[in-house]
Amino acid sequence: xxxxxxxxxxxxxxxxxxxxxxxxxxxxxxxxxxxxxxxxxxxxxxxxxxxxxxxxxxxxxxxxxxxxxxxxxxxxxxxxxxxxxxxxxxxxxxxxxxxxxxxxxxxxxxxxxxxxxxxxxxxxxxxxxxxxxxxxxxxxxxxxxxxxxxxxxxxxxxxxxxxxxxxxxxxxxxxxxxxxxxxxxxxxxxxxxxxxxxxxxxxxxxxxxxxxxxxxxxxxxxxxxxxxxxxxxxxxxxxxxxxxxxxxxxxxxxxxxxxxxxxxxxxxxxxxxxxxxxxxxxxxxxxxxxxxxxxxxxxxxxxxxxxxxxxxxxxxxxxxxxxxxxxxxxxxxxxxxxxxxxxxxxxxxxxxxxxxxxxxxxxxxxxxxxxxxxxxxxxxxxxxxxxxxxxxxxxxxxxxxxxxxxxxxxxxxxxxxxxxxxxxxxxxxxxxxxxxxxxxxxxxxxxxxxxxxxxxxxxxxxxxxxxxxxxxxxxxxxxxxxxxxxxxxxxxxxxxxxxxxxxxxxxxxxxxxxxxxxxxxxxxxxxxxxxxxxxxxxxxxxxxxxxxxxxxxxxxxxxxxxxxxxxxxxxxxxxxxxxxxxxxxxxxxxxxxxxxxxxxxxxxxxxxxxxxxxxxxxxxxxxxxxxxxxxxxxxxxxxxxxxxxxxxxxxxxxxxxxxxxxxxxxxxxxxxxxxxxxxxxxxxxxxxxxxxxxxxxxxxxxxxxxxxxxxxxxxxxxxxxxxxxxxxxxxxxxxxxxxxxxxxxxxxxxxxxxxxxxxxxxxxxxxxxxxxxxxxxxxxxxxxxxxxxxxxxxxxxxxxxxxxxxxxxxxxxxxxxxxxxxxxxxxxxxxxxxxxxxxxxxxxxxxxxxxxxxxxxxxxxxxxxxxxxxxxxxxxxxxxxxxxxxxxxxxxxxxxxxxxxxxxxxxxxxxxxxxxxxxxxxxxxxxxxxxxxxxxxxxxx
Numbered sequence: 042x043x044x045x046x047x048x049x050x051x052x053x054x055x056x057x058x059x060x061x062x063x064x065x066x067x068x069x070x071x072x073x074x075x076x077x078x079x080x081x082x083x084x085x086x087x088x089x090x091x092x093x094x095x096x097x098x099x100x101x102x103x104x105x106x107x108x109x110x111x112x113x114x115x116x117x118x119x120x121x122x123x124x125x126x127x128x129x130x131x132x133x134x135x136x137x138x139x140x141x142x143x144x145x146x147x148x149x150x151x152x153x154x155x156x157x158x159x160x161x162x163x164x165x166x167x168x169x170x171x172x173x174x175x176x177x178x179x180x181x182x183x184x185x186x187x188x189x190x191x192x193x194x195x196x197x198x199x200x201x202x203x204x205x206x207x208x209x210x211x212x213x214x215x216x217x218x219x220x221x222x223x224x225x226x227x228x229x230x231x232x233x234x235x236x237x238x239x240x241x242x243x244x245x246x247x248x249x250x251x252x253x254x255x256x257x258x259x260x261x262x263x264x265x266x267x268x269x270x271x272x273x274x275x276x277x278x279x280x281x282x283x284x285x286x287x288x289x290x291x292x293x294x295x296x297x298x299x300x301x302x303x304x305x306x307x308x309x310x311x312x313x314x315x316x317x318x319x320x321x322x323x324x325x326x327x328x329x330x331x332x333x334x335x336x337x338x339x340x341x342x343x344x345x346x347x348x349x350x351x352x353x354x355x356x357x358x359x360x361x362x363x364x365x366x367x368x369x370x371x372x373x374x375x376x377x378x379x380x381x382x383x384x385x386x387x388x389x390x391x392x393x394x395x396x397x398x399x400x401x402x403x404x405x406x407x408x409x410x411x412x413x414x415x416x417x418x419x420x421x422x423x424x425x426x427x428x429x430x431x432x433x434x435x436x437x438x439x440x441x442x443x444x445x446x447x448x449x450x451x452x453x454x455x456x457x458x459x460x461x462x463x464x465x466x467x468x469x470x471x472x473x474x475x476x477x478x479x480x481x482x483x484x485x486x487x488x489x490x491x492x493x494x495x496x497x498x499x500x501x502x503x504x505x506x507x508x509x510x511x512x513x514x515x516x517x518x519x520x521x522x523x524x525x526x527x528x529x530x531x532x533x534x535x536x537x538x539x540x541x542x543x544x545x546x547x548x549x550x551x552x553x554x555x556x557x558x559x560x561x562x563x564x565x566x567x568x569x570x571x572x573x574x575x576x577x578x579x580x581x582x583x584x585x586x587x588x589x590x591x592x593x594x595x596x597x598x599x600x601x602x603x604x605x606x607x608x609x610x611x612x613x614x615x616x617x618x619x620x621x622x623x624x625x626x627x628x629x630x631x632x633x634x635x636x637x638x639x640x641x642x643x644x645x646x647x648x649x650x651x652x653x654x655x656x657x658x659x660x661x662x663x664x665x666x667x668x669x670x671x672x673x674x675x676x677x678x679x680x681x682x683x684x685x686x687x688x689x690x691x692x693x694x695x696x697x698x699x700x701x702x703x704x705x706x707x708x709x710x711x712x713x714x715x716x717x718x719x720x721x722x723x724x725x726x727x728x729x730x731x732x733x734x735x736x737x738x739x740x741x742x743x744x745x746x747x748x749x750x751x752x753x754x755x756x757x758x759x760x761x762x763x764x765x766x767x768x769x770x771x772x773x774x775x776x777x778x779x780x781x782x783x784x785x786x787x788x789x790x791x792x793x794x795x796x797x798x799x800x801x802x803x804x805x806x807x808x809x810x811x812x813x814x815x816x817x818x819x820x821x822x823x824x825x826x827x828x829x830x831x832x833x834x835x836x837x838x839x840x841x842x843x844x845x846x847x848x849x850x851x852x853x854x855x856x857x858x859x860x861x862x863x864x865x866x867x868x869x870x871x872x873x874x875x876x877x878x879x880x881x882x883x884x885x886x887x888x889x890x891x892x893x894x895x896x897x898x899x900x901x902x903x904x905x906x907x908x909x910x911x912x913x914x915x916x917x918x919x920x921x922x923x924x925x926x927x928x929x930x931x932x933x934x935x936x937x938x939x940x941x942x943x944x945x946x947x948x949x950x951x952x953x954x955x956x957x958x959x960x961x962x963x964x965x966x967x968x969x970x971x972x973x974x975x976x977x978x979x980x981x982x
Contacts, residue, residue, distance in 0.1 A: 075431060077441060077451055078273055084289045085261030088280050089441050089451050091268035093434050095570050097545030098897040099170045099269035100435040101177055102162040104442045106264075107257040108155050109237070110230035110296060110376060115244075118200070118237015121154040122245060123253050125196045127161070128152065131184035132529050133536040134176055140829060144820035145886060146172065146541075147893020154235055157375040158446065164435050166896040167270045168542040174283040175539055181263070182287030183536075185254045186527040188247055197242055198832030198857070204236050205787040206835050206855045209508060212315040212682040213385075213487050219503040220324050223307045224379070224483045229298060231377055239508055259290010266442040266451075269434040270545075282534050298376050301326035303481035309503040310486040310496035314785050317682040318675060319495040321392045323382040323399070323482045330373040331448055336461045337468040338371035338380060338476070343419050344469065345369040345406060348619065349612035350415065353382075353402035358668065361398050363390050365672030375447060380476060387675045392486045392497045407478070411466035418619035423461065425622035425641055427454075428571045433900055489682075508787055547895045549922040550905060552912070553744040557751060559758050561731035564909040565747055566739040568902060574645055574740030575902040578636040578652075579910060582728050582764045583629045584707055591717050592702065593673070593709020595629035598722045600669045602627050605660035614655070623648045625655065631703060632764075632845055633914070634729070639902075642741045645750045653753040656729060666719050677711050684783050684790045685855070687977045688955040691781055692792040694979040695774045695951050696849045702767060703846060710978075730759025735913040739905035769796065769847040775949040778865075778970040781977055782958035789861040789956030793868055794851035797944045800843035801915055804940060806928055808841060808850070811940040813887045815839055815875060816852060820890070823852065826867055833860040845914070850944060858957055862964045865952065869968065872947040876938050884934050891929055895922065 077091045112119050128139050135142075143150045148165030161180065163173050208214035218234050225232035265284065267276055303326060328334050346353040346369040353367045368383045384395050431437050444453035485503065486496035555563035561578075587594045603626065604611040618625050623640035625648065636656070640648045680686040690706050697704035705713065731754070738747055775795055798804055816823045816839025823837035837854035852872075856864040899905055899922075911917055918924060954965055958974075966972050974982045 075437065075452075079445070079451060080277070082260065082281065082285050084285065084287055085259070086284055086287065087264045087445060088284075089264065089266045089445055090271065090273050090276055091266070091434070091437055091441060092271055092273055093268060093437070094270050096434075096897065096900050097167045097270050097547075098164055098434060098900065099167050099173070099267065099271055100162065100164045100433075100438045101173050102160055102266045102435070102438040102442045103177055103181060104264050104266075104446050105159045105258060106157075106262045106293065106446055107159055108157040109233065109235045110156050110374075111257060112230065112233070112237070114228060114233070115241060116249065117233040117241045118235070119241075119245065119249065119253060120159055121235055121237065122196070122200050122242055123250065124152045124154045124159050124161075125200055126188065126192070126250060127180050127184055129184070129192050129196065130187040130525070131179040132186055132527070133183060134179045134538075136524060137825075137829065139176060139180060141820045141825065143169075143173070143176070144818050144894075145890050147890060147896060148173070149818075149897070155374070156231055156235060158443075160439075160442070162435065162438065164897050166545050166893045168544050169893070170271065170542060171279060171539040172541070174279050175536070178283035178287065179536065181258065181284070182260075183530055185251055186530070187525045188250055189523065189525045190247060191523065193245070193247055193250065195829075195832045197245065199828055199835060200236070200242055201239055202788065202833065202855075202857050203835040204239060205508070205857065208234075208236065209787040210315070210684055210855070212313055212317070212679070213320055214315070215311060215313070215503075215505045216320070216322060216485055216487055218505055219309055219311060219485055220322065220483050223309060223503075224303070224324055224326065225301060225377070229301075230296070231374065238506060240506070256291060257293060259293075260284070260287045261289045262293050264442050264446040266438040266445070268438040268441070286532055286534070296376055300328070301377060303483070306481045306484060308484045308486070308497050308500040310488065310493065310500040311503045311505070312490045312493060313487050314490050315682045315684075315783075316487055316489045318385050318388055318679045319390055319392050319486065319488045319492065320383070320385040321395050321497065322485045322487075325380045325477055325480055325482045327371060327378040327380045327476045328373065329376055329378050332373070332378070333460065334472050334475070335371060335373045335378065336457070337464045337472040338373075338378070339461075340416065340419055340464055341469050341473055342370040342380070344411060344415055345402070347419070348415065349610075349615050350412070352405040352409070353399065356402040356405065357384060357395065357398045359664075361394070362668065362671060363387060363395050363398055365668075365675050385675075385679070387671060388678045389492075389495070391495055392488070396484070396497055403477070406473070411469050413466065414616065414620070416464075416466065416469075418616055420462065421622035422619050423622075425573070425624075425639070427458075428573050428641070429639070432571050432573065432902065545896050547892070547922075547926075549920060550899065550908065552909065552919045555744060555748060557731070557736075557748075558755055559731040560733075561754070561757075562735045562913065563744075563747065563751075564735060564737045564913055565742075565744060566905045566909065567741070567743050568739055568905060569741045572642045572741050573639065573902065574642050574738055574742050575639040575906055576637065576736065576738040577906050577910065578734055578736050579913065580634040580636075580729060580734045581632070582762055583633045584631050584702055585765055585767060586725065586728050586762075587702065587709075588721060588724075591709075591713055591721055592705045593714040594717055594721050594725050595634065596708045597669060597673060597714065597717060598725045599627040599629045599634070601662075601666055601722055602655060602659055604662050604665035604669070606654045607658040607660060609654070609660070611660075611662065611665055614651070617651060618648075621647055621651075623651075625652060627655075629707070631707065645742065649750050650753050653757065656757055659726065661719060661723065663719065666722070670714070670717065673708065673714055674711065677706075677708060677714070681977055684786060684788070684955045687781060687783070688790040688792050688953060691779070691955070691975060691977070691979045692794070692849075692851065692951070692953050695772060695779060695953065696794070696796055697769065698772045699979065701769070703769075728762050730762050731757050732759055732761045737906050737909040737913065739902045739909065767846045771796065774951045776951075776970060778952035778954065778965055778968060778972045780958065780962055780965060780972060780974050781953070781955040782962070782974070783955055783977075784957060784959065786955070786957040787858055788855045789858055789864075789954050789961060791854045791856060791861075791864065791868070792851055792953040793872075793950050794839075794849045795946070795950045796847050797841055797850040799845055799847050801845055804944075805843065806925055807932065807936065807940045808944050810887055810891065810929055810932060811879075811937050811945070812840055812850070813890055814879065814883045815871070815945075817890070822871060823854070823868070826871065827854060827856065827864055831860070831863075831867070833857050833864050858961060861954060861956060861961045862967055865954070865965065865968050869947060872945060872950070875945060876941040879934070879937055879941060881934050884932065884937060887932075887937075888929055892926060895926070
């Protein structure tokens with residue numbers, strides 16, 4: 042779930058707020074308007090409406106003022122668990138519809154739980170708006186009678202799999218639990234994690250679920266925001282109809298806790314089975330959200346480590362070379378706050394050295410104080426962040442609903458802007474002295490197993506509960522079960538499914554084109570909703586131009602190019618970009634090299650001047666090269682602890698072979714990068730040519746203005762670069778199951794697939810269409826069966842990556858370790874039967890999902906850049922979105938079955954399992970396929 046924090050409001054923002062009394066208040070500024078109307082239903086539900094006709098879509102967010110802070114010891118994780126339960130069934134909505142129907146209407150939906158709240162949200166085409174009112178209100182007020190023992194047990198497994206995936210099977214996954222246990226006193230509602238403990242979840246009963254619902258899911262304990270293409274007067278009537286009968290619920294007491302005061306610094310260590318690098322964190326108790334000091338603390342976090350001129354970065358990264366980066370930040374919640382230092386050090390680094398370096402950096406900050414230029418830069422960046430944070434209707438909904446529920450004012454961003462702008466250098470030093478200097482903290486040393494000598498000296502061992510993987514656990518085998526038997530709650534309104542509204546017409550954005558004198562093509566989309574632009578320069582080649590045996594050159598080159606120019610050090614360049622509130626980045630992809638950026642429209646001219654300087658005047662800083670190479674080694678070493686990264690790397694190798702560029706990690710390997718020199722990067726520099734490059738831009742700017750802003754790039758010249766064509770040949774790995782051992786893994790990562798086709802193939806769209814029913818999101822069969830039906834996983838999906846070279850079709854999931862074989866069997870049979878089970882019903886469902894989904898798919902500037910990239914790379918017509926839809930509409934059942942037969946033949950697929958050999962290796966042999974064991978690098982054992 043995405044949480045939006047807006048730290049600064051532009052001084053050109055106008056907020057119009059309509060209070061319950063019906064009167065309007067206007068804070069007059071200049072040109073940007075977020076309008077809303079707020080009212081309260083008789084049952085106490087507070088409602089905020091925001092009208093935005095930019096796209097034919099509507100976002101709905103319901104925020105319940107209940108998070109893990111309302112739980113009790115022994116029943117932890119319950120708020121998050123209840124969020125999952127709420128997505129199951131309700132009285133007036135068909136079984137399974139909540140998760141399945143919304144994607145079928147072309148929408149997306151999700152939820153999230155934090156310390157302090159649970160939020161449910163959807164974005165749908167406007168014709169499905171009343172249907173969302175129906176589903177949302179039914180989930181809110183009419184779900185509790187439908188809860189069954191089977192549904193309860195099934196959802197327990199889903200949540201437990203989420204915890205295994207995010208915590209138990211992840212490096213540093215237990216750190217949050219260790220910190221919370223030791224930072225907050227026993228019984229404090231922040232002393233446990235949001236996801237909770239597995240034994241607590243397993244012990245949950247139906248009575249627990251009902252008691253939780255009755256206590257916290259009343260209308261008085263929530264805020265509802267509806268944003269998008271709505272009519273306010275009509276929407277008020279719909280809200281009253283669908284939400285007006287939901288019970289108010291009991292009063293929920295406000296929680297008040299005294300600020301945490303540590304009497305001593307607690308230093309703890311933990312040997313992590315998955316970690317390859319030592320990590321230190323220091324966490325200081327600070328202040329809760331909306332406290333006046335949060336704004337200075339937010340800025341303090343960026344001043345300490347957020348730039349190359351910051352003291353901690355200077356000491357830890359540049360001078361002592363202990364780590365590739367360092368992070369410091371303020372984290373405020375409803376009841377308390379924390380200031381966090383986090384350093385993941387280079388392999389083999391003693392964390393005592395890192396702690397000493399942190400102390401040295403803080404002493405330097407105390408001596409030098411706050412640099413006024415840094416303060417100005419941070420505020421400029423926050424200005425741009427504001428607009429990016431309200432650039433979609435869903436982001437606006439999040440901001441409005443959180444500030445309303447926790448501060449009683451949807452327009453609090455206005456006050457937040459004033460408070461942030463008012464922060465002074467003295468304020469920052471004051472909060473530093475108040476909350477950090479000389480204060481006690483919780484300090485954790487998380488080190489690789491067997492490397493306890495790297496932990497901070499005299500640390501005490503931290504204790505966490507770790508699950509033991511067992512085969513054939515009876516209570517983990519779950520099913521859909523019988524539907525609940527109950528008497529429907531009476532209603533004054535007909536609560537059956539409403540009809541669709543008027544079908545929204547998808548309008549592809551207008552595209553303009555041009556060309557600079559140096560040969561660079563221009564593609565643009567004008568979008569004036571917010572005064573921002575995003576741009577991308579795509580240069581053919583990318584990783585295809587890496588020297589053989591030195592894979593990773595293009596990736597390292599892209600990093601080094603951002604480390605200064607002839608006249609600017611890396612720190613100077615970073616500051617120049619920051620003072621514009623801009624972002625400029627470079628990265629190398631499989632087939633292209635990219636220079637990307639974003640900024641306020643008014644700052645595009647100056648931003649492009651910096652782009653020109655970066656491209657034409659590289660600094661070739663030897664010290665930065667050395668630092669980046671060390672950071673790359675650290676990151677590659679760290680990825681060896683990540684089961685998902687291992688699976689991705691090995692799968693690519695199985696698809697393409699170890700001698701093919703696409704069979705090697707995009708960043709290279711420890712072996713291929715160790716001998717890369719500065720001369721290799723200088724040689725790669727000659728590949729940066731505008732001749733076949735394309736400049737894409739989307740935002741509040743037209744063609745004439747863009748060409749004028751790009752004037753500095755006319756000095757960029759170059760020749761056409763010969764990009765090698767990648768030959769893809771079969772690796773003859775199909776039909777075999779490959780196993781990679783990750784000892785004690787609580788989940789198995791599954792990759793199943795085969796080489797399919799190129800993004801330029803005439804069947805590329807058709808394969809995407811044919812996959813929609815199998816693995817296209819939460820309504821796909823993989824998700825519905827493995828998660829909803831069986832509770833084996835947190836998610837399961839399938840699809841193909843678009844590129845010019847032939848790419849693999851892949852099914853991906855992380856399943857409970859002791860459900861590995863059963864999951865493989867389900868996937869195998871599902872793919873084998875897919876052609877015969879694909880009927881005219883699936884044809885119509887696919888059309889509906891994709892056609893309606895297009896109404897919301899291209900709302901953001903990033904999505905619009907994606908349109909332009911596809912046109913330029915794949916030589917598509919400007920109206921390709923329309924022709925793609927025509928192609929979809931013309932697809933017959935026979936067409937779908939032919940595509941499935943050609944590209945989704947199960948017998949040709951490779952099966953890869955990354956998991957615990959001790960418990961799963963003999964199990965997977967029962968699938969009936971040849972089994973080959975590999976190491977984490979893909980070598981046969």
